[in-house]
Amino acid sequence: MSETTTxxxxxxxxxxxxxxxxxxxxxxxxxxxxxxxxxxDHSVPLAAVVGISGTLLALRLQLSQKTYKAPYYxxxxxxIAVSGTMLADAIHDGASIPYPVTTTGFGLFTAIVFWRxxxxxxxxxxxxxxxxxxxLYYWFAVFGxxxxxxxxxxxxxxxxxxxxxxxxxxxxxxxxxxxxxWWRFNWNPIFAFWFAYIDTRPIGASFSDWFxxxxxxxxxxxxxxxxxAVALIVFIVLVGWTALSRHGIQxxxxxxxxxxxxxxxxxxxxxxxxx
Numbered sequence: 001m002s003e004t005t006t007x008x009x010x011x012x013x014x015x016x017x018x019x020x021x022x023x024x025x026x027x028x029x030x031x032x033x034x035x036x037x038x039x040x041d042h043s044v045p046l047a048a049v050v051g052i053s054g055t056l057l058a059l060r061l062q063l064s065q066k067t068y069k070a071p072y073y074x075x076x077x078x079x080i081a082v083s084g085t086m087l088a089d090a091i092h093d094g095a096s097i098p099y100p101v102t103t104t105g106f107g108l109f110t111a112i113v114f115w116r117x118x119x120x121x122x123x124x125x126x127x128x129x130x131x132x133x134x135x136l137y138y139w140f141a142v143f144g145x146x147x148x149x150x151x152x153x154x155x156x157x158x159x160x161x162x163x164x165x166x167x168x169x170x171x172x173x174x175x176x177x178x179x180x181x182w183w184r185f186n187w188n189p190i191f192a193f194w195f196a197y198i199d200t201r202p203i204g205a206s207f208s209d210w211f212x213x214x215x216x217x218x219x220x221x222x223x224x225x226x227x228x229a230v231a232l233i234v235f236i237v238l239v240g241w242t243a244l245s246r247h248g249i250q251x252x253x254x255x256x257x258x259x260x261x262x263x264x265x266x267x268x269x270x271x272x273x274x275x
């Protein structure tokens with residue numbers, strides 16, 4: 001790598017895509033679902049205050065950092081998981097809007113964010129989140145994917161009557177599409193990444209609901225509070241290890257993926273800017 005490329009990756013504000021990234025992503029999706037439901041069942045106003053203020057605080061802390069730091073980054077992801085769930089549930093429950101409509105609406109919102117991001121920056125690569133504007137686009141996209149995944153998971157479980165466990169199986173099967181597409185058919189890796197990123201939300205949320213909800217709605221009845229507490233403990237331990245080990249900081253592996261992303265057979269449409 002050139003010295004300029006190395007500095008650019010060190011300045012990137014998001015982690016490299018490793019196995020730990022996906023573990024933490026799935027964990028935050030399930031934790032956000034359980035925490036939102038737990039707070040909402042006890043006090044909707046309190047849940048709204050915690051969700052909104054927590055998300056704004058987390059974003060402020062993250063945006064003030066100069067480089068990727070695991071505790072700040074994953075704090076934002078956790079709070080967006082909570083607030084994204086709250087928004088999706090509030091629109092459905094408060095306004096009595098059916099899940100197919102909310103799922104479509106959040107899908108359009110997410111698509112518009114991606115369109116505006118690409119039109120503005122010429123790339124959707126996570127290896128180029130090194131300016132304030134790109135970082136804001138990134139977090140708007142993350143929020144859209146979390147709200148979309150919440151609505152989609154609830155739609156399959158309730159509207160389509162699949163239940164939580166069969167929703168897990170459905171979205172896990174869907175995850176094979178970007179994996180096989182990237183691995184066997186040379187899909188653009190950036191498109192494959194965002195496809196998988198969106199799909200992890202309903203997988204995690206459906207698993208959380210299956211684990212925590214009562215038996216009469218196809219759950220295991222562990223409880224939202226207990227599920228939230230266990231997930232939070234595991235989350236803190238894993239993020240702590242990630243921070244101490246400096247795991248996930250973009251570097252040579254990021255350069256390898258960026259080089260792969262601009263190969264001609266993948267097409268330039270979503271490729272990162274060349275160095």
